[in-house]
Amino acid sequence: MTPNNNTPSRALQQDARAWSAFTGTKYTSALRQVSSPLAQGLLGPRVSARRLIAVLSDHELIGAQGGVPLLGEDGVRSDSPWHFDGKSDYIQLALITDMLRMFTPTSGAEAAEVGSYSLKHTAEWFLSPHCSYVSNGRLIWAAAALGLPIADPNRDGPNLLIGVSEREHDYVHRMVGSGQTRPQVHHYRPAGYEQLRTVLTRAADGESIPHGWVPPAPVGEPAPFHDWLIRQVGRNDVVGDLAADYSAGVRDSDHRIACTASELLAIFHEVSHSSEAYDTVVSAIAEWIRTEPSTTYIRTEQISGDSHDHRGWGAGSGTTERYEYLCPCGDGTIIEEHDNIPGFREHDVWIACDKCRAEWHFVEGRGVRDWALQPASVSAAV
Structure with missing residues (x-):
């Protein structure tokens, strides 16, 4: 039957x-x-x-x-x-x-x-x-x-x-x-x-659940900076201490994984930390860049940006742009400006923070829109 x-x-x-x-x-x-x-x-x-x-x-x-x-x-x-x-x-x-x-x-x-x-x-x-x-x-x-x-x-x-x-x-x-x-x-x-x-x-609620759910395949996102920093755990210096604290934070899900050095800076702006800890972060990033000279340099978080039309100064209309980014220490900004007006084309970027201006330099050979930072200690060693 x-x-x-x-x-x-x-x-x-x-x-x-x-x-x-x-x-x-x-x-x-x-x-x-x-x-x-x-x-x-x-x-x-x-x-x-x-x-x-x-x-x-x-x-x-x-x-x-x-x-x-x-x-x-x-x-x-x-x-x-x-x-x-x-x-x-x-x-x-x-x-x-x-x-x-x-x-x-x-x-x-x-x-x-x-x-x-x-x-x-x-x-x-x-x-x-x-x-x-x-x-x-x-x-x-x-x-x-x-x-x-x-x-x-x-x-x-x-x-x-x-x-x-x-x-x-x-x-x-x-x-x-x-x-x-x-x-x-x-x-x-x-x-x-x-x-x-x-x-x-x-x-x-009594609903019949269809079978066949398939777990998503794990995504192996490259995390070279994270891997390097984890390898520093156990060192008897401030970078080793930083690596141990970072590793514990990842393990306890207190903060995300820093795939890049820029992400480590972002994490430190999200969690409470001392000025000494920030200085150690800068030292660790400088060591990472010296260890991996082909690495991507530091870009910080954009916090504002706008673009305006401008009727120009007689040679035609254009636009002006201004973008602000958090500076590495978090107390100031990095300002990027573009004047796209015929006859007056200017592009500039600068650090509006005395502390970061002394501790960080722009990487040479990059355009204003493609700016990146590296610790001043790395620049001095080049």
């Missing part, structure tokens, strides 16, 4: 029977759970109830392997039995699985490093109000069913380490956690973060 649109598929029926027997739930209740829009796989294939059950027996780390169960509600090596309410257990495990799917899994020689207990709180916060509570054991259970790397380094407590990106997890933990300091930038936001938030709301 061919099922109609209201008849559950054979796979759903098999899952419902298996889940009913495993949890002591009525078949109709189990079928209602496995058929829920929230349990159909929001970021990937639906997790099979039979797969979930098999993991508790067969998994190489948490599986009972025919003996005493190793995993309970509170975690591994716990006497806490599973408590199934018969209404939402399978849905909850499916949602935890999708929450874990949004993270980049560790691979190869990378060690699993995110604690299951921390992850279980992240799952609670992210999945609220659809999950009011996520146990440590269920988080581990879902991770095992998903096939994530799992490690048990201490072998003496209920918690395990789960193989997902520590940086991505820290980002989500801080974004959704109550009382957490939120990230200021989003370079560690998981690819599936916004997608899962969107489809979770739609599925909770």
Whole structure:
């Protein structure tokens, strides 16, 4: 007999029977759970109830392997039995699985490093109000069913380490956690973060979510200055200290990555810093330019600009232009002017800041519209 649109598929029926027997739930209740829009796989294939059950027996780390169960509600090596309410257990495990799917899994020689207990709180916060509570054991259970790397380094407590990106997890933990300091930038936001938030709301409203979401391919933007600065961490001088502070800011999502030296200056105008720290930035940029003489020089942020028509002085009409840019220290400006009037064509750019005029020079051989700066120490060494 061919099922109609209201008849559950054979796979759903098999899952419902298996889940009913495993949890002591009525078949109709189990079928209602496995058929829920929230349990159909929001970021990937639906997790099979039979797969979930098999993991508790067969998994190489948490599986009972025919003996005493190793995993309970509170975690591994716990006497806490599973408590199934018969209404939402399978849905909850499916949602935890999708929450874990949004993270980049560790691979190869990378060690699993995110604690299951921390992850279980992240799952609670992210999945609220659809999950009011996520146990440590269920988080581990879902991770095992998903096939994530799992490690048990201490072998003496209920918690395990789960193989997902520590940086991505820290980002989500801080974004959704109550009382957490939120990230200021989003370079560690998981690819599936916004997608899962969107489809979770739609599925909770009963909407069927189409399968086939494909994570966007990572974009490897060149960041030569960032790479160079990170390599300076550990130096026993002011540039090494700057590199360590910068690296910590990137790691904690307090500021963006500085792909270029110009972007490092921009970052320092966005965060609080001392005058000594600014001087160190100038020293680091000068060293970078001397190390990489073919590098792009410094351009600062434009803060204003206008162009006006001018009827001219007898030889025809034209325009005048004036643009202002932030100076490197942030207390003054760089002014660029163009007089495009026939017979009076003039173009000029200058630094309207005494401090920066002493510390920075325009790079020779570049036009007014193509101006760029380099530290005066670099100019003096040429």
